[in-house]
Amino acid sequence: MVRDLEGNAILETHLPLPRIAVGKVRDIYGVGSDKLLIITTDRLSAFDVVMPTPVPLKGKVLNQITLFWQNYFRDVIPQHIITADVDEMSLPDEVIKNFRHEIEGRSMLVRKAQPLEIECVVRGYITGSGWKDYKKTGMVCGHKLLPGMKQCEKFPEPLFTPSTKSKAGHDVNIDFGEAIRIVGKDVAMQVRDLTVALYKKGQEYAASKGIIIADTKFEFGIRDGEIILIDEILTPDSSRFWPADQYETGHDQPSFDKQIVRNYLETLAWDKRPPGPELPPDIIEKTTAAYCEIFKRLTGKDIRQV
Ligand SMILES: Nc1ncnc2c1ncn2[C@@H]1O[C@H](COP(=O)(O)OP(=O)(O)OP(=O)(O)O)[C@@H](O)[C@H]1O
Ligand SMILES: [Mg+2]
Structure with a gap:
């Protein structure tokens, strides 16, 4: 199951565009002088360390949740988004042809601010x-x-x-x-x-x-x-x-998304300094499921159908 999905997981991107920044989770490219292509990868950080194993669908979920709220708040404040549709981004043909799988669903073209x-x-x-x-x-x-x-x-x-x-x-x-x-x-x-x-x-x-x-x-x-x-x-x-x-006061709450990874990491002798350890398939699979569940609860939609 995860093995199938992992084929689609993106840990890092290498587009032939000027790379402006690499965050813990996002790769950001410049498009023209005043636009950015923000790609949300499947990187996961826990205890402030980026794990070497990608979480399939995580980047898509984060990107689609942001799109959901951008729409929800469209009358409250102007947004930076131009489009999330790869074919409307006016990217060079070579990028669309060879890198569509690294962009589609997990990215947006935005106005640089x-x-x-x-x-x-x-x-x-x-x-x-x-x-x-x-x-x-x-x-x-x-x-x-x-x-x-x-x-x-x-x-x-x-x-x-x-x-x-x-x-x-x-x-x-x-x-x-x-x-x-x-x-x-x-x-x-x-x-x-x-x-x-x-x-x-x-x-x-x-x-x-x-x-x-x-x-x-x-x-x-x-x-x-x-x-x-x-x-x-x-x-x-x-x-x-x-x-x-x-929910209950008096102690820490479980986190919806990363608790599975955190709990697993606490069982290791790892000192919480980079590099992080590889995560086993069952932990990844459960974490993907948690992100899908959050998306489902928030939007009522199945992320795989989006
Ligand atoms: N429209 C925009 N114009 C300019 N910068 C933007 C725009 N939208 C987002 N950014 C910047 O892009 C970055 C998002 O990347 P990402 O979330 O991966 O990195 P980060 O939050 O800076 O660092 P990290 O996630 O590693 O702690 C942020 O620095 C944010 O300020
Ligand atoms: Mg950030």
Whole structure:
């Protein structure tokens, strides 16, 4: 089963186009002077290390989830997408002919923007670095919180908790004053309000499908003087997705997508430093199934039919 699928899995791409960037998950190529081709590969990172084994269908799921939300939010904010249809991308014939299987379903052609130098994080529940900061200081990114919160408890209102966008190493949480210093007051206030509004709308929808989006990160860019939404949107890579039927405060929640891999990795003697270990077929198969299940729950569709 996986062996069949693995034939279609893409760990890295090598298109004859200028390669602008290689992220943990995405390969990004320049198209003309003002467009980007963003390809979501099947790479999976766990404990911040990219695994050497691809997860079939993961890239397609992430790309299609972002397309879903772009459509869902089309009246809320302008988007960077031009098209996700390979035949409408005006790519060189050679690329279409020889590399269609590396592009189709998992990519989009977008307007290149000037990305803001902050990550727009919003938290609906107290977990991760927010929980750590709260335990130490009673605060999260400058927000003073009530004492006695439990791990993974829901905030009365979602918190905007921006971070720096660091090229290497971990992003650092900042308060709103620091965000203003980096992007200016007008832009900071606009993206704060947009971030919270997008999260609330998305979380409400996901909750109706049995998924809690505990927190997420949006990226905004400036294009022709206008703030637009860029990058991925409310995917399990940019957000914490929790199965609502297993939600309970007082401890960590299982993650919808990577828990199988994390649990497996915890059984190894691996020190969580690169390179990561190869993942066995049954772990990969279950992880693919988890991504397909998330897509199904969110959109009602089978990713294989998309
Ligand atoms: N329309 C756009 N214009 C310019 N840059 C964009 C646009 N959309 C997305 N990006 C950038 O593309 C990158 C997405 O790639 P990817 O998610 O793989 O990498 P990353 O998030 O930077 O790093 P990593 O995933 O390795 O932590 C981000 O740096 C994002 O800012
Ligand atoms: Mg990213």
